[in-house]
Amino acid sequence: MRSSNENDSLIVKIKQNRKKFIQNRTKSSSIVLDKPVSFWIKEDRLLNKKGKEFTIILRTRGCSWALGDSGGCSMCGYIGDSNIDPVDPEQILHQFEYAMKAKEHEIISSKDDFVLKIFNSGSFFDDEEIPENIRAKIYDKIKNYDKIKEVVIESRAEYLTESKLDAIQNALQDKYVEVAIGLESVDDHIRNNYINKGLLYDDFLKAVELCKEFNLGIRVYLLFKPPFLNEQAAIDDCINSVNTLINLHVNTISINPVNIQKGSYVEYLWYQNRYRPPWFYSLIKALKKILLSRRDEISTRIISDPSGAGTKRGIHNCLKRECNENMLSLLRNFVITQNVEDLLKDVPKCDCKLEYKLKKLYM
Ligand code: SF4
Numbered sequence: 001m002r003s004s005n006e007n008d009s010l011i012v013k014i015k016q017n018r019k020k021f022i023q024n025r026t027k028s029s030s031i032v033l034d035k036p037v038s039f040w041i042k043e044d045r046l047l048n049k050k051g052k053e054f055t056i057i058l059r060t061r062g063c064s065w066a067l068g069d070s071g072g073c074s075m076c077g078y079i080g081d082s083n084i085d086p087v088d089p090e091q092i093l094h095q096f097e098y099a100m101k102a103k104e105h106e107i108i109s110s111k112d113d114f115v116l117k118i119f120n121s122g123s124f125f126d127d128e129e130i131p132e133n134i135r136a137k138i139y140d141k142i143k144n145y146d147k148i149k150e151v152v153i154e155s156r157a158e159y160l161t162e163s164k165l166d167a168i169q170n171a172l173q174d175k176y177v178e179v180a181i182g183l184e185s186v187d188d189h190i191r192n193n194y195i196n197k198g199l200l201y202d203d204f205l206k207a208v209e210l211c212k213e214f215n216l217g218i219r220v221y222l223l224f225k226p227p228f229l230n231e232q233a234a235i236d237d238c239i240n241s242v243n244t245l246i247n248l249h250v251n252t253i254s255i256n257p258v259n260i261q262k263g264s265y266v267e268y269l270w271y272q273n274r275y276r277p278p279w280f281y282s283l284i285k286a287l288k289k290i291l292l293s294r295r296d297e298i299s300t301r302i303i304s305d306p307s308g309a310g311t312k313r314g315i316h317n318c319l320k321r322e323c324n325e326n327m328l329s330l331l332r333n334f335v336i337t338q339n340v341e342d343l344l345k346d347v348p349k350c351d352c353k354l355e356y357k358l359k360k361l362y363m
């Protein structure tokens, strides 16, 4: 993708900011590299019912987009989770096996079905991060677990090829596989000039078509309140993006409110008081507007599981615990039930609503 002058200056700033962060990364010991960054089980929404998620974060050499000349996306600090050198592919497999073994009993004995999410803070289909033979071995392991009904992996659109999609589809035929792509916004200008995603909407559409060809589900990540947008602009961008993606019949939309990640350009803006993470009021407002206007015609699952919610770095209203917990429980209930009525429930009013209304065009 050709970059504009505006984008060039953003790249310079992202790279300056990230350079120090990358230099400070330490090399992980061999023992650490045999274990994933983290893994957990918690309640989640499956395609058509409640269930549980089993998430595994693998440690690889890191995202090629962030390691390359582009400097990566403006809100992303995932490179901090990666290893300074390439990780031996067998160790990536060990990481996966370690997590599976640790949670095997819980999965087998659970009355719920599971969605397995394998994340690597980069792209699952990038051969530089996870080679083909390791991906194949991971598929082989997953096959043994009947309780795992859905599998989600994430990748930048450029790594999706016919052979890779064919391989995962063939290996996991009896499971619902969803390929997650970070689109962030349907607006090319916002995505490339404010986020530095290096992805055109047309190329995203090609990736969607390819997934449909191989009968794979599509999950799209949207970034809620990218840098340089105020609250109202963030609401408008979210509504526009979600509506466009519903019309495209993607399977899942995951809305990710910005959380201030270490080493990211957004963190630099935040330290300078030039960025504030989104207010909960804005996200709830955007969701209500979308869902109430299209009540019965939405077949897309809409989810959101904000990191750092209620803290200074994550989505928050004022910093009163109760105020954020009320909002988070509205959001969580809606995600699990997919019923807009859960967003309309009354919660105790907080004084900060007035401040939000007065400032939402300026923050
Ligand atoms: S958001 Fe994704 S594509 Fe962008 S730098 Fe982070 S890991 Fe790479």
Ligand SMILES: [Zn+2]
Pocket (backbone or CB within 6 Å): 317, 318, 319, 320, 323, 324, 350, 351, 352, 353
């Ligand atoms: Zn409040």
